[in-house]
Amino acid sequence: MSENKGNAILLFTCPDQNGIVAKISQFIYQGGGNIIYLDEHVNQNQQFFSLRVVWNMNQFNISAKQLHQAFEPIAKQFQAHWRIEFSETKLRVAIFVSKYDHCLQEILWRYHMNEYQIEIPLIISNHPDLQNIAEANNIPYHVFPISKENKAEQEAKEIALLRENKIDLVVLARYMQVLSPDFIQAFQNKIINIHHSFLPGFVGGNPYKQAYERGVKIIGATSHYVTEELDEGPIIEQDIMRITHKDTINDLVRKGRDLERIVLARALRYKAEHRIIVDGTRTIVFD
Numbered sequence: 001m002s003e004n005k006g007n008a009i010l011l012f013t014c015p016d017q018n019g020i021v022a023k024i025s026q027f028i029y030q031g032g033g034n035i036i037y038l039d040e041h042v043n044q045n046q047q048f049f050s051l052r053v054v055w056n057m058n059q060f061n062i063s064a065k066q067l068h069q070a071f072e073p074i075a076k077q078f079q080a081h082w083r084i085e086f087s088e089t090k091l092r093v094a095i096f097v098s099k100y101d102h103c104l105q106e107i108l109w110r111y112h113m114n115e116y117q118i119e120i121p122l123i124i125s126n127h128p129d130l131q132n133i134a135e136a137n138n139i140p141y142h143v144f145p146i147s148k149e150n151k152a153e154q155e156a157k158e159i160a161l162l163r164e165n166k167i168d169l170v171v172l173a174r175y176m177q178v179l180s181p182d183f184i185q186a187f188q189n190k191i192i193n194i195h196h197s198f199l200p201g202f203v204g205g206n207p208y209k210q211a212y213e214r215g216v217k218i219i220g221a222t223s224h225y226v227t228e229e230l231d232e233g234p235i236i237e238q239d240i241m242r243i244t245h246k247d248t249i250n251d252l253v254r255k256g257r258d259l260e261r262i263v264l265a266r267a268l269r270y271k272a273e274h275r276i277i278v279d280g281t282r283t284i285v286f287d
């Protein structure tokens with residue numbers, strides 16, 4: 001009996017055709033696996049099929065190490081893009097912050113509540129302000145002040161530190177610096193951000209002032225993958241709340257904090273549970 005424990009999660013995309021689910025289910029069934037979750041989506045425009053299937057590995061007769069090789073022929077048959085993750089493997093997450101602590105505190109609280117199958121080896125910031133929170137949570141805190149003159153040099157040090165710590169995911173928890181293309185390329189689809197507006201409205205560093213001056217009646221928050229284009233990455237999660245003419249900018253900032261915390265917390269859960277497929281400029285979130 002193999003040492004397999006926990007679940008395997010397959011994320012699979014390919015040109016749509018008959019027999020995909022049957023073939024994959026047969027592979028899992030013949031391996032002795034018990035499917036506990038399966039969801040699929042067909043992108044009607046591009047005729048692209050996407051699938052998330054989860055099966056329990058306890059009785060599965062192919063080891064985690066051999067699984068990729070064993071599944072490869074099926075993936076090749078369907079010209080698929082795919083990856084297999086394991087629920088027992090914790091996602092290694094680095095949190096980037098500036099001076100606002102609300103999103104950081106939310107993640108740390110849920111982390112200590114074991115809401116996520118993650119590890120947080122380090123926190124990185126461009127300011128020393130939140131060092132006390134990191135120390136209170138026994139997490140190393142690294143400060144890299146950023147200016148136009150030193151951004152490339154500082155980011156190179158940050159990338160080296162992230163690689164040294166085998167980081168799988170970078171979470172920008174109100175990190176108020178624009179990351180360079182080199183940084184984005186070093187962590188393709190491995191950086192998520194919380195933007196404090198209902199995108200595509202009010203991109204940039206000061207959306208609440210923009211929202212107030214525009215006189216909107218609804219504000220929101222958006223978590224998205226980070227791309228070179230500011231606030232343009234594929235959206236993972238959004239939420240909104242109604243406001244009125246009585247709300248000052250400070251009221252919008254206060255009310256918006258709650259939205260930012262909950263939206264980023266949900267997006268991180270979707271990442272940690274391997275529920276997201278990036279489909280061009282969009283995402284498929286299997287919830």
Ligand SMILES: Nc1nc2c(c(=O)[nH]1)N[C@@H](CN(C=O)c1ccc(C(=O)N[C@@H](CCC(=O)O)C(=O)O)cc1)CN2
Nearest residue numbers: 176177178179193194195204205226227228229230231
């Ligand atoms: N390459 C990207 N980097 C970042 C993104 C992104 O989408 N792509 N999102 C931001 C977060 N953010 C909005 O959500 C944001 C942060 C900062 C700014 C900004 O204009 N910053 C100024 C400096 C401000 C300061 O020093 O306080 C700047 O970088 O020149 C806009 C949007 C995180 N990074």
